[in-house]
Amino acid sequence: MAELSQPEKQENLVASLTERQLEVSCLLARGMKNPEIAAALGIEMRTVCSHLENISQKLGVHGRERLIVWAWKNGLAEK
Secondary structure (H helix, E strand, O other): OOOOOOOHHHHHHHOOOOOHHHHHHHHHHHOOOHHHHHHHOEEEEEEEHOOOOHHHHHHHHOOOOHHHHHHHHHOOHHO
């Protein structure tokens, strides 16, 4: 079995996120803070924190700044 290229691996990671996790990631990439994300999506702030933790675990990217960089590199800021 052929190994996936780096862009293919990144596409698979993006595809592994739920629709809500993608929304949270996009808003994070645009520089929104957790309270702003919660208000924009009509969810509790603790739910935003849960989504961010789940995103971190799925991607293996830890820390808010690293998540923002990952989202930018994967084009989520434009969505």
